[in-house]
Amino acid sequence: MTILDKIVLRKKEEVALAKQAVSVQQLEAGLHFKRNPYIFKDFLLDEQRTGIIAEFKRRSPSKGIINDQVKVADVTQAYAAAGASALSVLTDIDFFGGHTNDLLEARAANEIPVLRKDFMIDEYQVIEAKALGADIILLIAAILTPAEIKNLSAVAKNLGLNVLLEVHNEQELERSICKDLDAIGVNNRNLADFTVNIQTSFDLVNQIPEDFMKISESAISAVETIKELKTAGFNGFLIGENFMKTANPGQAMRDFAGQLISV
Numbered sequence: 001m002t003i004l005d006k007i008v009l010r011k012k013e014e015v016a017l018a019k020q021a022v023s024v025q026q027l028e029a030g031l032h033f034k035r036n037p038y039i040f041k042d043f044l045l046d047e048q049r050t051g052i053i054a055e056f057k058r059r060s061p062s063k064g065i066i067n068d069q070v071k072v073a074d075v076t077q078a079y080a081a082a083g084a085s086a087l088s089v090l091t092d093i094d095f096f097g098g099h100t101n102d103l104l105e106a107r108a109a110n111e112i113p114v115l116r117k118d119f120m121i122d123e124y125q126v127i128e129a130k131a132l133g134a135d136i137i138l139l140i141a142a143i144l145t146p147a148e149i150k151n152l153s154a155v156a157k158n159l160g161l162n163v164l165l166e167v168h169n170e171q172e173l174e175r176s177i178c179k180d181l182d183a184i185g186v187n188n189r190n191l192a193d194f195t196v197n198i199q200t201s202f203d204l205v206n207q208i209p210e211d212f213m214k215i216s217e218s219a220i221s222a223v224e225t226i227k228e229l230k231t232a233g234f235n236g237f238l239i240g241e242n243f244m245k246t247a248n249p250g251q252a253m254r255d256f257a258g259q260l261i262s263v
């Protein structure tokens, strides 16, 4: 069983428990449910911003604890001030040390798009994402059938949410594309064995139809890589560990963004 299989198995239990604890009607009555989500594309294409989707990530299955000493509001506000185009907040508890409260905190502290980074397998989680104040949801092709992607993205669109589809190879890309997606992310990390290779992004970029924003995800740690990815056609760059592994992730993002201007 791969780590991804284990995550999905646990996620099914978690979602079943969440449904018992809070009904869809209660989610729909929540504070953020009626707000209009930000448009992800507008922030990615804003030339005053970096294109970076900066992630708040306490720990991961591949690295263990990355940083459990910093506060969501402090880090995400510093990311936004340093030019992040969006924020990514992990809400998975067991494997990433995240929480839905982290998303609520990031939402309350920021006025840029927030991605709910989780393993979405059920419509309930999409509705919950809207209630928590997310603007973007992630759908991972490796854990969903094409029919599930179609359905979950349609539910998200209906709620005004932006949809980021994550793929790792050509087969996933070909079988998963559908009309309600806004952005396609190429994950440079193989989620089955954790190996990382930036070349995955370069290999797939030209296969992504022009109608979608193009995001390169994971294992990005050099400003030169961003420049090369931009030249190849990417609009966004999802970065977690490179910032979070430092004592001051916001400062790390500021330094990185400063170097971006000069390359």
Ligand SMILES: O=C(O)c1ccccc1NCC(=O)[C@H](O)[C@H](O)COP(=O)(O)O
Residues within 6 Å of the ligand: 003, 055, 057, 060, 061, 062, 063, 187, 189, 191, 194, 217, 218, 219, 220, 238, 239, 240, 241, 242
């Ligand atoms: O990061 C992991 O170990 C991981 C393991 C299993 C499933 C997903 C995983 N990560 C999610 C991500 O894709 C990253 O958090 C995100 O792209 C940022 O990557 P990085 O900049 O390398 O932290």
